[in-house]
Amino acid sequence: MTQVASELMGVDAQTMVASSERVLSWLVSHFDVDFSYLRHTDLERRESILIAEWPPREAIPDPDPISVAKFDEADPVFASLEHTTEPFLIRPTPEFADYQRTIRDSSGLSSVSVASVPLVSRGLPTGVLGFVKEGDREWSTRELNVLKAIAALFAQLQARVVAEERLRYIAMHDDLTGLANRRALLEHMEDRLRSGSSGPVATFFLDLDRLKALNDFLGHTAGDNFIRTLATRLRENLDPGDVIARLGGDEFVIVPAKPMDAAAAEREAMRIQQLIGRRVTVGEETVSRGASVGVALGIPGETTVADVLRRADHALLSAKSSGGNGVAVFTDAMRAQFELQDDVELNLRGAVSDGSLLLHYQPEVDLRTGRVVALEALVRWQHPTRGLLPPGAFVGVAEATNLAGELGRWVIRSAAEQFASWRRRGLASNVVIRINVSPVQLVSLDFVETMEGILRRYGIDGSSVCLEITEHVVVQDLARTQVTLRGLKRMGVQIAIDDFGTGYSSLSHLKALPVDAVKIDRGFVQRLGASADDLAIVKSIVGLAGSFGLGVVGEGVETTVAARTLVALGCYRAQGFLIARPMPAEEVEEHLAAGRIALDLDLPGASRSFLPGPS
Structure with missing residues (x-):
């Protein structure tokens, strides 16, 4: 217990899997079992997610059939773990004949013993710590109490990581749209512009034209709904690897995942502008806003984040000064203007x-x-x-x-x-x-x-x-x-x-x-x-x-x-x-x-x- 507690004390989201595997390896050895696993439960989606296992499987298929298991599609024995808060034992006895038959058909093992110890947080099962032994194994009350204590440590770790991830999410995302915020954008661009990264790195600085007029005449709630709808539209129509950030108000920055030259970046910016220009239903009104887009390119190892954003901002100002609802790529002429x-x-x-x-x-x-x-x-x-x-x-x-x-x-x-x-x-x-x-x-x-x-x-x-x-x-x-x-x-x-x-x-x-x-x-x-x-x-x-x-x-x-x-x-x-x-x-x-x-x-x-x- 002391060894496990010490191992899990300083774990965070980045080190959780590796530390969990180490603990599972100790438990496999200590309790003389063949296999151990740790799964977390997504209460909203009603899914069980594999976090760690020991020993690791030699050949993991893609997709992995046990990586995510839906409770409403699982066998009755596994599905019962969704709501169980006490250890659940399976032994090669007649009452588990169907389960043993499934195990024999899928793994070739004649019979197994399984101990499933729930992770419990605030009275709710949030995961399971499992142990598998070929043949029969009887678990003593003392052993189960030790496993319940270890499961409690895992549950505490899970709750702490979830809380830390939630705080990190809040710190890195815009609260209105769920898009990345300025801090997340800067961290991503620093990584993309490091020497050795693939480039050029295109950056699009967007500003919605006259959004505040919509706020004034239809109300701020309508304006917020308009922004949220646009955010959803961008997420659905851009590459999953593209970073979309809202800097506040009606300003957005998009950094495509793929390297782009100036011509490709301009074409993509025009496509995005057309996406934004589609009409949106807000309450009883159907409205649209144009967008001005400034485009700049960064070369990894040569251009700083500040340089790229400043150039994209200059290009945006150029687009707006030309009447708005346009795309402008940063050029030497713009450099001369500034x-x-x-x-x-x-x-x-x-x-x-x-x-x-x-x-x-x-x-x-x-x-x-x-x-x-x-x-x-x-x-x-x-x-x-x-x-x-x-x-x-x-x-x-x-x-x-x-x-x-x-x-x-x-x-x-x-x-x-x-x-x-x-x-x-x-x-x-x-x-x-x-x-x-x-x-x-x-x-x-x-x-x-x-x-x-x-x-x-x-x-x-x-x-x-x-x-x-x-x-x-x-x-x-x-x-x-x-x-x-x-x-x-x-x-x-x-x-x-x-x-x-x-x-x-x-x-x-x-x-x-x-x-x-x-x-x-x-x-x-x-x-x-x-x-x-x-x-x-x-x-x-x-x-x-x-x-x-x-x-x-x-x-x-x-x-x-x-x-x-x-x-x-x-x-x-x-x-x-x-x-x-x-x-x-x-x-x-x-x-x-x-x-x-x-x-x-x-x-x-x-x-x-x-x-x-x-x-």
């Missing part, structure tokens, strides 16, 4: 102070009349070596390097100065100037005071200014946002939520904040006429805005179908390339002087109203 980001980070601070920043303005019109109702100020950077850079090339870097506040103040001052100049010349008298506000500005303690000083300096009334904040800004610090926005409203400044529908806001936020308008995210507007899902979301947003008495603006209008659809839904104000691209101040003045932008949307009864004319 080198640009490094360049921006080094030189942006100087650009704020050296006069190389400038503003372009994008008109917003009433689609029914073509009248210019607002101008959105958009910052540009005249880079000394890279030419004119759009805000997407440097605003994110500014926010990541604590330059957003300084950049934002420059934009507000410059836009206010230009707007005041137009007003003095009789232009833009009925136009609102829209200015984007960064998260850093919005939670700044002196933002309201700064804004008030700028308006006073340039003689602009607050009602002529609309500050645009993105949805995720709202939820970052709701309490501080409320204080800031109320201070702005006291000056008459209008507030609009930009990129609305991307999933961060909720009804409670709209009720809690003094918001004047919402701008429908361009991703929904661009697909009007082609996507029933996006049509339903835009329709919901327009209805939601109306119920709260808010203005609503469609962003990203690029087709006449989108423009007509917005008008039909009751959203009359819009901006986008169909109407006008962002342009320098001097070009905007032509539209301000005309008061309208000529469009041809062929709206009933409105054809003449799109002719240029006074505002």
Whole structure:
């Protein structure tokens, strides 16, 4: 007993089989039997699973017929072990004649004696410790008591290993889907990228497009069910050896088991994207989401896990920046793009102070009349070596390097100065100037005071200014946002939520904040006429805005179908390339002087109203 207890004390899942075999070998010798085995019971599946045996069989068939035995298909004697908690003995006596006949037919032995000692945990049989002796063997009460004590040690070991495996499973798996988590992914990739492993190792970084919109309009339970359904679909349609990890939210990483070159990886990524794009029934709704996929390859012994994931993430960002629902493979061109980001980070601070920043303005019109109702100020950077850079090339870097506040103040001052100049010349008298506000500005303690000083300096009334904040800004610090926005409203400044529908806001936020308008995210507007899902979301947003008495603006209008659809839904104000691209101040003045932008949307009864004319 002491020897067995000592052997089993430090056993874990990895060493359990080897240690169990050692103990069985000691027991075979000590009790003078021919064969011993240890089996565990899967209570849910009602199966008995072979863990260890001694001596090992010389020729084990494939599949092994005794590796897993189902109780409901087993002979009555073996099936009785499913519920037995006391030792069960079989001897070559008349009551076991049928069992002895089965043994003789299967093994050629004339008769055997069997002792089956259950492993019992919390009153339930969880396995069996068995001993087989050719011929007759009588087991004494003392021997059976010793075997019961040893079986108890095995039961304790089994319970401990099950608990440890459960903890390891929890630590390595996502609790919503059962997929691998980040920790499990990193361990697997470290192993795949070790020198000598087969490669290239493909990695797919997936991000579901606009999942948060589904959460907002159908509820988080529906979103969770959608995620679980996709996880099941991926498991069923990918190779069993592929690792599928959920990093949280709507982000997934897949590492195929087979080595792949770039072409094969792109084909597989497109197949996975099509799998994800199939429609899913959530409650009473049937919905689908697209997916953006970034692909990167790692070479074992040459590429680190961090490098591969960073490249896949960069490729994902490239796919999303191209409109989403696409596949992008990491390339040298992408490498150059991210080198640009490094360049921006080094030189942006100087650009704020050296006069190389400038503003372009994008008109917003009433689609029914073509009248210019607002101008959105958009910052540009005249880079000394890279030419004119759009805000997407440097605003994110500014926010990541604590330059957003300084950049934002420059934009507000410059836009206010230009707007005041137009007003003095009789232009833009009925136009609102829209200015984007960064998260850093919005939670700044002196933002309201700064804004008030700028308006006073340039003689602009607050009602002529609309500050645009993105949805995720709202939820970052709701309490501080409320204080800031109320201070702005006291000056008459209008507030609009930009990129609305991307999933961060909720009804409670709209009720809690003094918001004047919402701008429908361009991703929904661009697909009007082609996507029933996006049509339903835009329709919901327009209805939601109306119920709260808010203005609503469609962003990203690029087709006449989108423009007509917005008008039909009751959203009359819009901006986008169909109407006008962002342009320098001097070009905007032509539209301000005309008061309208000529469009041809062929709206009933409105054809003449799109002719240029006074505002």
